[in-house]
């Protein structure tokens with residue numbers, strides 16, 4: 322990580338919040354109306370944008386939140402399906418102890434269900450169960466591998482993960498079913514957790530992100546969009562408002578919508594996902610600073626997709642938190658989480674990630690569902706015939722263009738600092754600008770809030 326610890330990077334980010342601009346002053350040039358003086362456009366109404374809007378309001382500014390979709394929440398999207406609420410995007414409050422979203426959930430009185438990831442039901446492709454002893458042997462090996470890679474990340478952060486991972490797997494010397502279980506467990510850590518395969522990820526990318534103070538991951542009964550609703554309270558959002566250009570003109574920023582409408586304000590916080598920035602569908606004039614553009618190019622976007630499986634009856638092992646059929650390479654890992662305890666229904670959610678998810682998105686929803694059902698059906702014949710299915714395609718979603726960001730060998734956390742640095746009256750924010758908690762809901766929310774504070778400081 323460029324010789325700097327994450328904490329040092331954050332201090333650096335706070336100390337250098339802009340590219341060559343100090344306080345900008347709230348005063349407006351000739352032609353500005355007094356109302357524009359304290360108006361800031363926020364592009365995107367995900368958790369970053371909504372978090373930013375709340376801080377702006379508290380500071381006496383009027384946020385104009387422009388959202389391209391017909392709904393708020395972005396990559397947090399709870400829908401009514403199968404007679405219950407399901408999360409197509411983010412679902413878990415990770416590390417609930419100390420995670421500020423836990424306080425939001427508690428204040429709203431949300432019912433939560435804790436996840437114990439070690440309660441696994443693993444089977445081989447012939448349907449026979451993986452014994453507890455084998456599963457434990459593989460889990461211990463996984464923990465040793467993660468710890469060794471984390472140590473190596475301190476010395477060679479930009480090294481591609483694939484080589485060191487292969488060496489560490491070999492060093493464990495596991496064979497037979499234990500080796501198969503290890504592949505599955507590492508698949509959960511990599512394509513399913515980071516959304517990327519080891520050949521794309523760096524050691525630092527694998528090790529990135531801080532924990533809060535532990536505590537279980539929590540699912541919310543009724544879905545994660547309830548968090549979005551709580552954070553959006555009091556903020557007005559213009560939906561169906563796709564931004565195509567952000568132009569800084571003297572003491573104003575002019576934001577152009579696809580409809581041709583132009584909205585002027587004294588600042589702009591752009592919280593569109595990194596994938597959208599990479600696609601250059603928003604024109605910045607003047608262009609974003611070179612370091613920001615470099616960071617947009619260097620930081621990568623991973624893919625995680627979900628396949629919901631609806632059954633007439635829950636016939637999976639009782640108490641299992643996750644099911645898996647082992648015997649595939651880690652890149653093709655599929656896991657299914659029963660959602661009975663959260664939805665009261667015989668419903669499961671399957672996960673696929675990385676290049677495999679991209680390939681299946683291209684092949685279409687039927688192929689994606691078939692891949693998950695077929696794989697799971699080998700170990701669990703009772704899962705082979707769902708009565709209903711629903712799959713996501715986050716990479717193909719033009720307002721997301723992927724699931725969340727990660728660091729490959731060409732990027733470091735310093736690029737995240739550059740990404741979130743203010744450039745005059747324009748600042749980017751989102752999960753991709755979070756140094757401690759990228760790829761999470763809380764990281765996005767806090768990044769949006771921090772960006773708004775920095776813009777407020779500059780404008781007052």
Ligand SMILES: Cc1cc2nc3c(=O)[nH]c(=O)nc-3n(C[C@H](O)[C@H](O)[C@H](O)COP(=O)(O)OP(=O)(O)OC[C@H]3O[C@@H](n4cnc5c(N)ncnc54)[C@H](O)[C@@H]3O)c2cc1C
Nearest residue numbers: 365367368369389395396411412413564751752761762765
């Ligand atoms: C499948 C999946 C599972 C996940 N699971 C978890 C989890 O369990 N726990 C967790 O903490 N995190 C999880 N995440 C990550 C989490 O969802 C994100 O980190 C977070 O929601 C990102 O918030 P954001 O505000 O940065 O971006 P977004 O939520 O994407 O918000 C950006 C907004 O900008 C809008 N937009 C895009 N282009 C334009 C434009 N041109 N004009 C106007 N608006 C535009 C988008 O429509 C969107 O609403 C998951 C993500 C996915 C995809």
